[in-house]
Amino acid sequence: MLAPVLVTLALLAQAPAAAPQAAQPAITLHVLALEAAGVPAHVVEFCQEHLYGELQRQGFTVLRADASGAERARARAVVVGELVLFPSGFRVTARARAADDGRVLAEHVTQNVPEQRLLDALTEAVNALAPQLRTRLAPAPVPLVAPAPQAERPLRKWAWIPAAGGAVLLGTGTAFLFQARSKQRELEAPQGSGEPVDGAAVASAGERAQTLSRVSYGLGGALVAAGAALYFLPVERLWGGGVSGPVRLQVAPGGVALSGVLP
Numbered sequence: 001m002l003a004p005v006l007v008t009l010a011l012l013a014q015a016p017a018a019a020p021q022a023a024q025p026a027i028t029l030h031v032l033a034l035e036a037a038g039v040p041a042h043v044v045e046f047c048q049e050h051l052y053g054e055l056q057r058q059g060f061t062v063l064r065a066d067a068s069g070a071e072r073a074r075a076r077a078v079v080v081g082e083l084v085l086f087p088s089g090f091r092v093t094a095r096a097r098a099a100d101d102g103r104v105l106a107e108h109v110t111q112n113v114p115e116q117r118l119l120d121a122l123t124e125a126v127n128a129l130a131p132q133l134r135t136r137l138a139p140a141p142v143p144l145v146a147p148a149p150q151a152e153r154p155l156r157k158w159a160w161i162p163a164a165g166g167a168v169l170l171g172t173g174t175a176f177l178f179q180a181r182s183k184q185r186e187l188e189a190p191q192g193s194g195e196p197v198d199g200a201a202v203a204s205a206g207e208r209a210q211t212l213s214r215v216s217y218g219l220g221g222a223l224v225a226a227g228a229a230l231y232f233l234p235v236e237r238l239w240g241g242g243v244s245g246p247v248r249l250q251v252a253p254g255g256v257a258l259s260g261v262l263p
Contacts (some may be wrong), residue, residue: 026061027137030075030099033065038085043118050119051081051094054126060133075099076137079129081122088112094125096133106132156231163227169220176213180206 031052036044048065055062063071082093089112096105108128113121183206187199 026059027077027133028061028063028075029055029096029133030063030067030072030078031055031065032078032080034081034083036083039083039090043115044083047081047083047118047122050122051079051126054123055079055130058126058130060130072099077105077133081125083118086112089114090118090121092118092121092125094122094129096129105136159227159230161227162223162230166220166223166225166227169216169223171220173213173216173220176209176216180209180213183209 034044034048034051052062052064063075077096077099079094079096082091082095084091084093092110092113093107095107097103098105106129108125110121110124183202186202187206
């Protein structure tokens with residue numbers, strides 16, 4: 001009889017799990033064509049591809065120099081490289097500017113680079129730019145919201161008292177029920193040659209046992225329901241002004257009903 005009530009109370013007490021957070025998208029960079037002076041075209045082209053690859057290896061989304069206008073609109077920064085040949089060697093420069101206002105976000109310059117170390121110099125430049133770009137282009141941190149403190153449940157520790165009392169009354173009701181059925185069988189049994197049975201007294205005792213059984217079942221069910229409510233539901237709010245409308249406890253032979261509206 002009380003199983004649906006207890007299952008419903010248990011389901012009401014469960015809280016939904018928190019949804020997992022989505023990963024942050026990669027930062028998009030628009031890489032312009034290398035600016036070169038005194039450098040053969042095939043060297044410039046090879047260094048350009050190397051610059052693309054190193055930025056991608058660092059985890060950036062790279063838009064090539066010939067990207068469309070719609071694609072360039074997604075870029076957070078513009079990266080440009082410079083190769084200038086001097087008598088002492090190459091000057092290798094990598095510079096990143098904000099796509100919205102053109103401010104310099106990061107810059108790295110290496111002087112006197114021999115031709116055989118051009119790719120190494122570009123790699124060093126990308127390694128120097130990458131952490132600065134991640135720091136300056138990272139999305140604004142979302143403030144952490146502290147979880148709401150658990151509501152105090154001082155009455156929960158006493159839930160076993162009405163539950164235990166209800167179990168005792170349910171057992172008592174079962175004993176009275178068996179007694180009432182015994183009296184009914186005594187009335188329905190055929191009369192023998194022994195001492196005659198006082199039918200009125202037996203019937204009265206049976207009715208009394210049946211009444212006591214129903215009362216015990218009703219009170220026991222009410223106490224078990226009260227214990228379950230104390231354990232599973234924040235019933236403290238019922239006395240804290242958080243109920244709209246009266247709270248009613250109805251006991252009937254067929255079950256127990258606890259009514260009230262929580263906010």
